[in-house]
Amino acid sequence: MLRIESVSKRFRSGNYGVRDVSFHANAGVLGLLGPNGAGKSTLMQMIATVTKPTAGRIFFRDTDITANPDPLRRRLGYLPQDFGVYENLTAFEFLSYFAALKGVRSRAKIQQMLELVNLHSVSGRAVGGFSGGMKQRLGIAQALINDPELVIVDEPTAGLDPEERIRFRNVLVGLGEERLVILSTHIVSDVESIATQIAIMKSGSLAALATPEQLLKQTGTVTLEAAFLRVVNSGTPVAQAVA
Amino acid sequence: MSERLHRLAAIVRADFLIRLRRPSTIVVFLLLSAIPYLWIPNPSTGRALMQIGGKRALYNSATIGMATATLAAMFIGLTGFYVISNALKRDVLSRCGYVIASTTMRGSEYLIGKFAGNVVFLSVFTAGFMTTAMAMVLVRGEAPLEPWIFAKQYLMLAPPAIAFVSAIAIVFEATPLLRTKLGDVLYFFVWIGVMGGVTAMLEQGAGTNWAPFFDISGFGVLLQQMRTFYGTNSLSIGSTTFDAAKGTMDFAGLHATPYWIATRVTATLWPVALLGVARLFFHRFDPARVRAVPNEKTRRSWIGRLNLISKPVARLFVTALRPFSGSPAVTDALATIAAFPLIAVAAIVLAVFTLAADTANDLFTGILPVAFAACAIAIADISSREKRAGTTALVFAAPGLRARFVWWKFGSTVLVALAFLAVPLASAIASRPHLAVALLTGVAFTAAASTALGILSSNPKTFIVGFLSFWYIAIQDKGLSPGLDFAGWFGTATPAVIATYAAIGAASLVLAQLFHANELRRRW
Numbered sequence: 001m002l003r004i005e006s007v008s009k010r011f012r013s014g015n016y017g018v019r020d021v022s023f024h025a026n027a028g029v030l031g032l033l034g035p036n037g038a039g040k041s042t043l044m045q046m047i048a049t050v051t052k053p054t055a056g057r058i059f060f061r062d063t064d065i066t067a068n069p070d071p072l073r074r075r076l077g078y079l080p081q082d083f084g085v086y087e088n089l090t091a092f093e094f095l096s097y098f099a100a101l102k103g104v105r106s107r108a109k110i111q112q113m114l115e116l117v118n119l120h121s122v123s124g125r126a127v128g129g130f131s132g133g134m135k136q137r138l139g140i141a142q143a144l145i146n147d148p149e150l151v152i153v154d155e156p157t158a159g160l161d162p163e164e165r166i167r168f169r170n171v172l173v174g175l176g177e178e179r180l181v182i183l184s185t186h187i188v189s190d191v192e193s194i195a196t197q198i199a200i201m202k203s204g205s206l207a208a209l210a211t212p213e214q215l216l217k218q219t220g221t222v223t224l225e226a227a228f229l230r231v232v233n234s235g236t237p238v239a240q241a242v243a
Numbered sequence: 244m245s246e247r248l249h250r251l252a253a254i255v256r257a258d259f260l261i262r263l264r265r266p267s268t269i270v271v272f273l274l275l276s277a278i279p280y281l282w283i284p285n286p287s288t289g290r291a292l293m294q295i296g297g298k299r300a301l302y303n304s305a306t307i308g309m310a311t312a313t314l315a316a317m318f319i320g321l322t323g324f325y326v327i328s329n330a331l332k333r334d335v336l337s338r339c340g341y342v343i344a345s346t347t348m349r350g351s352e353y354l355i356g357k358f359a360g361n362v363v364f365l366s367v368f369t370a371g372f373m374t375t376a377m378a379m380v381l382v383r384g385e386a387p388l389e390p391w392i393f394a395k396q397y398l399m400l401a402p403p404a405i406a407f408v409s410a411i412a413i414v415f416e417a418t419p420l421l422r423t424k425l426g427d428v429l430y431f432f433v434w435i436g437v438m439g440g441v442t443a444m445l446e447q448g449a450g451t452n453w454a455p456f457f458d459i460s461g462f463g464v465l466l467q468q469m470r471t472f473y474g475t476n477s478l479s480i481g482s483t484t485f486d487a488a489k490g491t492m493d494f495a496g497l498h499a500t501p502y503w504i505a506t507r508v509t510a511t512l513w514p515v516a517l518l519g520v521a522r523l524f525f526h527r528f529d530p531a532r533v534r535a536v537p538n539e540k541t542r543r544s545w546i547g548r549l550n551l552i553s554k555p556v557a558r559l560f561v562t563a564l565r566p567f568s569g570s571p572a573v574t575d576a577l578a579t580i581a582a583f584p585l586i587a588v589a590a591i592v593l594a595v596f597t598l599a600a601d602t603a604n605d606l607f608t609g610i611l612p613v614a615f616a617a618c619a620i621a622i623a624d625i626s627s628r629e630k631r632a633g634t635t636a637l638v639f640a641a642p643g644l645r646a647r648f649v650w651w652k653f654g655s656t657v658l659v660a661l662a663f664l665a666v667p668l669a670s671a672i673a674s675r676p677h678l679a680v681a682l683l684t685g686v687a688f689t690a691a692a693s694t695a696l697g698i699l700s701s702n703p704k705t706f707i708v709g710f711l712s713f714w715y716i717a718i719q720d721k722g723l724s725p726g727l728d729f730a731g732w733f734g735t736a737t738p739a740v741i742a743t744y745a746a747i748g749a750a751s752l753v754l755a756q757l758f759h760a761n762e763l764r765r766r767w
Contacts, residue, residue, distance in 0.1 A: 048345045049345055051529045051531050079342075083337075083342075086257065097253050101348055103249075
């Protein structure tokens with residue numbers, strides 16, 4: 001479904017955000033883990049066609065999205081990190097706006113999304129008065145409004161309370177049955193129960209890519225958190241450590 | 244409706260609602276709507292709104308409509324830009340732009356949507372202003388209200404200004420160098436140049452074949468119509484004294500013949516081409532080209548670099564003033580200088596110019612006005628920055644600041660203004676001590692207006708645009724109207740004028756305090 005070939009992103013400063021990353025992923029939940037500054041958001045921005053790689057290519061259903069992004073954009077749901085809202089709009093108006101940008105006109109669909117993220121009872125309220133968690137849920141709703149085949153969510157559980165996190169995880173599991181969900185986080189517990197694959201990034205490079213079980217086995221650890229720390233803190237090339 | 248039109252409509256609707264519900268929009272609208280009531284004099288006082296060829300124009304729908312429409316065109320040019328120039332920035336800072344960039348929407352489509360959003364908002368804003376101005380025909384009119392005649396003056400004058408400002412705002416927001424605070428200042432001079440350039444040409448009879456098609460403000464068209472239809476070059480709009488012996492004139496309004504309509508339609512359409520320039524520079528929210536942080540905070544923006552370079556100077560400045568710290572206001576003032584080091588550099592540049600000034604006249608009518616304008620920009624965001632940065636709760640946790648926030652911010656603003664203007668003010672007071680009270684009242688009035696408007700609108704632009712517009716009128720007046728000499732630059736401010744500005748400053752602070760107390764009750 002998604003194939004990434006030797007993708008790099010080099011900034012004008014000369015620094016690499018992402019360096020020579022390659023992998024492929026099919027339907028399921030891909031947990032993208034990494035410490036702050038590892039390049040997770042830059043990689044997701046490239047997959048979401050917000051920025052172009054300086055080298056390499058990205059394919060979605062065999063279409064090179066770096067050259068022809070529109071086929072993916074029609075089937076993409078993206079929630080950026082630290083997503084903000086238009087404070088003076090109501091939740092319904094806000095979601096209607098993004099629905100229109102994505103070519104969705106059905107009011108019923110908007111209501112359905114508001115119900116999915118449990119905001120239907122406050123749909124007429126200005127989002128400026130929402131809590132951080134409510135704003136985040138609204139962001140999730142906009143990402144899912146066009147029934148995407150590829151869902152990219154960057155640190156989506158930041159600001160959510162435990163109940164909301166569980167609810168959100170369940171939503172992602174449901175989505176991951178038929179489509180590819182890429183979930184970026186540095187909180188390991190967010191992905192350990194739902195990810196079908198784990199990718200760990202370190203200093204712009206892909207340090208590991210495996211199923212949770214394989215990762216535990218290859219790192220000789222019993223928890224995903226320990227595996228993550230071992231990969232991230234490993235002095236040797238980590239790809240070898242988990243190979 | 245096609246998908247593309249549906250998206251455009253969604254952008255226009257969202258932008259309109261976001262702006263309409265903004266407190267600063269309401270503040271600006273109320274301030275502007277009050278102006279016709281203050282601006283249109285009762286003829287029994289010996290002053291008139293409009294004179295053509297020396298004759299007082301009777302207060303009918305055409306006269307009041309045309310006069311207020313010229314005022315509206317000026318406001319659109321000056322105020323409108325600052326009110327609407329956040330359409331792209333909002334999407335950058337909220338990161339909604341990343342989502343927009345991940346849709347199939349083209350960059351040009353997005354820019355056209357934002358342009359249309361600007362046009363719709365300014366048109367509705369102007370229509371609201373026109374409606375309140377219409378009431379003046381009922382209040383001071385010497386003829387019955389004719390709504391169509393009234394509206395026709397607006398239709399002839401306002402659309403080019405609306406289209407130009409809507410497009411240039413997008414250009415400024417899309418262009419790296421222009422989307423900074425400097426762009427806000429630069430625009431002011433762009434508008435003055437565009438407005439004044441064509442008008443001056445037509446006034447001198449140059450370019451009469453083509454210049455009307457580029458007349459954004461409509462002032463050139465006014466002059467040409469006066470010459471063509473009334474045989475005079477003399478047109479005065481604004482409260483001026485008149486000679487009753489010369490009689491009155493029943494003004495019929497602007498002529499809307501096919502030629503004049505063609506000039507206005509062309510002047511409305513060509514600014515749309517500016518969107519091509521915006522498209523050239525538009526980043527499409529690519530994080531490699533635009534950062535989701537305020538521009539002056541990015542190290543790679545030129546203003547960010549200047550700030551970095553200026554830091555050693557600011558450190559010296561702050562170190563020199565640190566012995567005076569102790570009160571929260573001084574600490575906040577020092578933090579302002581430390582956070583925006585260019586303030587220190589600008590203060591030093593002003594000091595050098597002051598010391599190099601040949602005469603006191605150069606200082607009073609040249610350096611001081613410029614220094615006040617620069618100072619206004621430096622102090623504009625002091626009272627609204629906590630709200631914009633989301634650190635209000637942090638500040639309110641400090642002892643006493645929650646209740647005394649307005650006075651704290653006023654104190655801090657006054658201190659920054661005094662530090663900024665220290666050398667020009669000291670030099671001015673030393674050379675003309677009798678103007679000391681007027682000068683210091685001017686500083687206090689400016690600081691109070693900045694504090695109050697920042698708190699009322701949560702936005703520094705409301706003050707910047709209000710102050711720069713007022714400043715421009717005061718500079719153009721050159722002290723002829725004592726009431727406009729708010730800081731004593733021209734030496735014509737009477738004690739009553741000084742007292743009035745002091746009272747306005749105090750009243751605005753009281754208003755801000757009432758607003759703040761209400762906010763505390765509602766939200767905190």
